[in-house]
Amino acid sequence: MSTLDPVRFLAKNMRVxxxxxxxxxxxxTRVLDIGCGDGMLIDHLFQTKGCDxxxxxxxxxxxxxxxxxxxxxxHGDADIDLEHYPDGAFDYVVLSRAxxxxxxxxxxxxxxxxxxxxxxVSFPNFGHWLVRWQLxxxxxxxxxxxxxxxxxxxxxIHPCTIRDFFVLxxxxxxxxxxxLATDDGGRRAPWRRASRLANMFGEQGLFLLRHR
Amino acid sequence: MVATGLGRSYAGAAMDQPATRMDPVxxxxxxxxxxxxxxxxxxxxxxxxxxxxxxxxxxxxxxRSNAILVCHALTGDQYVAEPHPVTGKPGxxxxxxxxxxxxxxxxxxxxxxxxxxxxxxxxxxxSNRELPDGTVVDEPWGTDFPPITIRDMVRAQKRLIEHLGxxxxxxxxxxxxxxxxxxxxxxLYPDAVFAALPIASASYHxxxxxxxxxxxxxxxFADPDWQNGQxxxxxxxxxxxxxxxxxxxxxxxxxxxxxTRKFGRRLQNAPKDSTEAxxxxxxxxxxxxxxxxxxxxxxxxxxxNSYLTITRAMDYFDLAADYGGDLADAFRGSRTRxxxxxxxxxxxxxxxxxxxxxxxxxxxxANVSFVEFPTDKGHDAFLLDEPDFHxxxxxxxxxxxxxxxxxA
Numbered sequence: 001m002s003t004l005d006p007v008r009f010l011a012k013n014m015r016v017x018x019x020x021x022x023x024x025x026x027x028x029t030r031v032l033d034i035g036c037g038d039g040m041l042i043d044h045l046f047q048t049k050g051c052d053x054x055x056x057x058x059x060x061x062x063x064x065x066x067x068x069x070x071x072x073x074x075h076g077d078a079d080i081d082l083e084h085y086p087d088g089a090f091d092y093v094v095l096s097r098a099x100x101x102x103x104x105x106x107x108x109x110x111x112x113x114x115x116x117x118x119x120x121v122s123f124p125n126f127g128h129w130l131v132r133w134q135l136x137x138x139x140x141x142x143x144x145x146x147x148x149x150x151x152x153x154x155x156x157i158h159p160c161t162i163r164d165f166f167v168l169x170x171x172x173x174x175x176x177x178x179x180l181a182t183d184d185g186g187r188r189a190p191w192r193r194a195s196r197l198a199n200m201f202g203e204q205g206l207f208l209l210r211h212r
Numbered sequence: 213m214v215a216t217g218l219g220r221s222y223a224g225a226a227m228d229q230p231a232t233r234m235d236p237v238x239x240x241x242x243x244x245x246x247x248x249x250x251x252x253x254x255x256x257x258x259x260x261x262x263x264x265x266x267x268x269x270x271x272x273x274x275x276r277s278n279a280i281l282v283c284h285a286l287t288g289d290q291y292v293a294e295p296h297p298v299t300g301k302p303g304x305x306x307x308x309x310x311x312x313x314x315x316x317x318x319x320x321x322x323x324x325x326x327x328x329x330x331x332x333x334x335x336x337x338x339s340n341r342e343l344p345d346g347t348v349v350d351e352p353w354g355t356d357f358p359p360i361t362i363r364d365m366v367r368a369q370k371r372l373i374e375h376l377g378x379x380x381x382x383x384x385x386x387x388x389x390x391x392x393x394x395x396x397x398x399x400l401y402p403d404a405v406f407a408a409l410p411i412a413s414a415s416y417h418x419x420x421x422x423x424x425x426x427x428x429x430x431x432x433f434a435d436p437d438w439q440n441g442q443x444x445x446x447x448x449x450x451x452x453x454x455x456x457x458x459x460x461x462x463x464x465x466x467x468x469x470x471x472t473r474k475f476g477r478r479l480q481n482a483p484k485d486s487t488e489a490x491x492x493x494x495x496x497x498x499x500x501x502x503x504x505x506x507x508x509x510x511x512x513x514x515x516x517n518s519y520l521t522i523t524r525a526m527d528y529f530d531l532a533a534d535y536g537g538d539l540a541d542a543f544r545g546s547r548t549r550x551x552x553x554x555x556x557x558x559x560x561x562x563x564x565x566x567x568x569x570x571x572x573x574x575x576x577x578a579n580v581s582f583v584e585f586p587t588d589k590g591h592d593a594f595l596l597d598e599p600d601f602h603x604x605x606x607x608x609x610x611x612x613x614x615x616x617x618x619x620a
Contacts, residue, residue: 060586063582067551069607069611070608075567076570081574086576
């Protein structure tokens with residue numbers, strides 16, 4: 001297990017991202033946030049939407065912070081611990097900016113849509129033009145504000161593009177109920193409906209999925 | 213903070229009958245209540261009368277919704293947050309329970325009972341023997357005291373809680389064997405437990421832990437003063453055997469790192485008046501001296517037969533076995549909020565065992581918080597000053613109070 005944190009939002013952008021994810025979640029529902037950090041999203045969902053929101057986090061210091069704040073967070077690993085939840089235990093299972101850091105993204109998505117009716121997934125888009133340009137022009141692994149660690153240090157072991165993710169959903173038989181591309185600050189990008197443009201200019205993708 | 217008016221008035225209303233005391237525990241009288249409608253133990257024996265000694269701290273609110281039950285560990289007792297009547301030492305969880313502490317007695321009404329089988333006033337091997345017809349003879353049970361289980365302890369505690377007029381506990385908290393009781397409470401009385409906090413605990417006692425307990429028991433049996441458990445006849449207690457049992461157990465409560473940090477290989481002079489073999493060397497390691505001190509102070513406050521009874525109760529504990537082998541079935545449909553906490557250097561109740569419980573609770577769909585705290589202090593860490601642990605306890609209870617709509 002890597003000791004480095006996967007790509008996360010900078011604190012100043014956290015609120016914007018939370019608002020986008022929370023916007024996909026109905027009030028008074030059961031929510032599991034995987035990789036919940038110190039529990040900001042689950043606190044937000046409880047306080048503003050009355051959700052029964054719980055979290056799993058792999059970083060023990062973050063778990064401690066969450067519990068100290070009175071939030072129901074347990075230490076756990078997305079790759080290992082989801083199998084212990086019963087089918088349909090949640091209305092939504094959230095994986096925010098961690099898909100690229102798990103060992104088996106495909107299996108984690110399967111588990112998410114087994115234990116939850118819907119999955120909310122966000123990830124940094126490796127198809128962004130700056131990433132493409134750096135690889136093309138320098139011939140080396142890109143280093144950007146989002147992808148900010150050298151290839152041998154990064155915990156982000158499964159980068160993908162927005163188009164890759166659409167393909168995976170197709171293969172797995174997931175319905176994309178909603179999706180959007182945003183900049184790194186979590187602000188919604190205007191190329192919402194054009195996935196090729198979104199894949200070029202969106203710094204991250206945010207998806208709401210369910211089983212077909 | 214000690215024994216509020218409420219606690220006293222309940223004690224007064226109870227059928228006060230001083231529990232039989234004998235050395236080494238002393239004859240201090242403990243706040244208690246005696247139930248005479250019988251309790252049938254898991255082993256099948258019915259005790260017609262049984263006494264639960266307990267202490268309370270803080271004030272029960274008007275709708276009786278702020279009660280927290282604290283369950284003590286193997287050698288603990290009800291004196292959780294006040295000086296011990298026998299040893300004079302501070303309460304065993306003074307840093308956790310009290311005004312302004314994580315379990316804040318300004319806000320919560322804290323109840324701590326002595327377990328069934330214990331030796332601080334609750335019915336146990338020191339109590340006078342009850343014949344099958346219910347008559348009580350003027351002689352202790354000794355080793356004829358029926359085997360007790362964690363479930364028996366919890367059922368006795370439930371009687372106390374009902375006696376205090378409390379339908380639902382806001383929380384049940386305990387470490388080690390106390391955590392076993394917490395899990396048993398949550399499984400047996402899910403609607404009576406809003407929040408459950410098993411700390412440094414497990415859903416069963418491991419083979420290694422049973423093995424260490426057996427060494428302790430054998431040490432007691434091997435003491436000539438044990439007298440087949442009827443040591444009151446000779447007027448002596450099996451102090452040496454009980455002390456060795458404690459010394460052995462104490463090692464399991466620590467960690468190699470903590471022992472090295474505290475004692476290393478440092479030597480000190482052996483006590484001049486020592487008649488023990490160690491004085492042959494003229495010097496002793498500090499860790500030896502420490503363990504001997506732990507052993508000798510323990511026998512002043514604990515009864516050897518109680519030690520046998522309670523270690524056995526822990527060994528028998530296997531919650532999943534009571535529910536067809538799947539621990540999740542013990543908690544199916546539970547609405548209780550759980551906090552599991554463990555400590556990195558605890559090898560007696562390692563994190564893996566807490567994680568097993570957490571996963572079973574996940575399978576049951578229960579609301580679980582689970583955190584491991586880094587420390588080199590071993591199993592004992594749950595009793596010691598661990599700021600992160602204490603902040604997490606306080607925070608978890610605060611969060612639960614919010615969900616329980618418990619007003620500050």
